[in-house]
């Protein structure tokens with residue numbers, strides 16, 4: 001792992017500031033939940049599993065010094081603030097709710113003791129995320145042949161998780177299994193998670209990576225050099241519809257056109273059985289400044305109308321398989337995803 005995305009140390013949360021990568025490797029330190037909420041909102045940390053871990057750690061910071069019914073009402077306030085930061089990735093609410101269940105089970109503890117239990121739970125969520133990624137990697141690597149060129153979108157790597165990555169975890173696991181891997185990374189407009197983050201972490205790991213602008217994907221797919229597409233997800237519905245970074249859906253359409261398998265690496269924490277289909281997944285819309293400005297420089301007429309959805313939904317019929325830490329799900333996803341979720345130990 002090139003760098004720690006997020007870490008609990010000395011009763012504070014440390015994160016590498018992903019807005020500054022790859023130019024600068026700056027660590028930010030947060031001592032209260034408001035700082036963590038701001039970090040999620042402003043994209044110091046991003047990526048579905050990573051913000052789930054961050055939110056859990058934020059809860060631990062938030063309830064520090066509280067116990068009993070005061071801890072309960074404090075949790076309600078902290079949970080609301082953290083959950084309101086970004087709407088699409090279900091991992092965020094999942095992480096907060098898991099912390100809430102631990103709180104409910106430990107209301108008899110004094111404040112100091114309760115804080116330790118909550119802190120330990122947040123650290124466990126962080127550790128389990130890496131374990132899930134490694135397990136997902138093993139299952140995913142089995143789908144790949146001896147030599148592969150993989151096209152990916154956004155960053156579903158170590159930086160989007162507690163470490164190792166989901167889609168990039170499959171790439172890393174394939175390499176560890178002795179397979180030859182190379183990656184094409186979409187630059188991923190407008191936030192450039194591909195060219196800034198995916199390229200940075202793969203390059204550090206000495207995994208061959210070639211960046212392309214998003215509008216070059218069809219040409220690369222048509223050239224026949226891509227063996228499969230692998231992406232992450234922010235929320236996958238019960239029927240296998242996949243919400244992921246804007247630009248994922250066109251990639252799935254193009255992959256189908258060129259008979260290239262389209263795989264989604266999805267930890268169980270990102271599968272939301274309460275969403276019957278992608279239609280119910282809330283899609284975050286971000287500031288139009290991400291389109292009208294580039295690094296603070298005006299690149300479109302002032303006052304122009306913008307539309308900037310941060311995620312799109314890929315319909316399940318375009319998804320070849322969904323890789324989880326419990327195994328690989330194939331269509332019909334309504335059955336296969338439920339079976340994998342049920343096989344997990346509660347309360348995950």
Ligand code: MRU
Pocket residue numbers: 046047048049089153154155156157160161165166167193231232233234244245246310
């Ligand atoms: O807006 P972001 O950078 O948080 O979006 C991240 C993605 O879309 C990732 O592909 C997704 O979270 C999966 S990460 C394992």
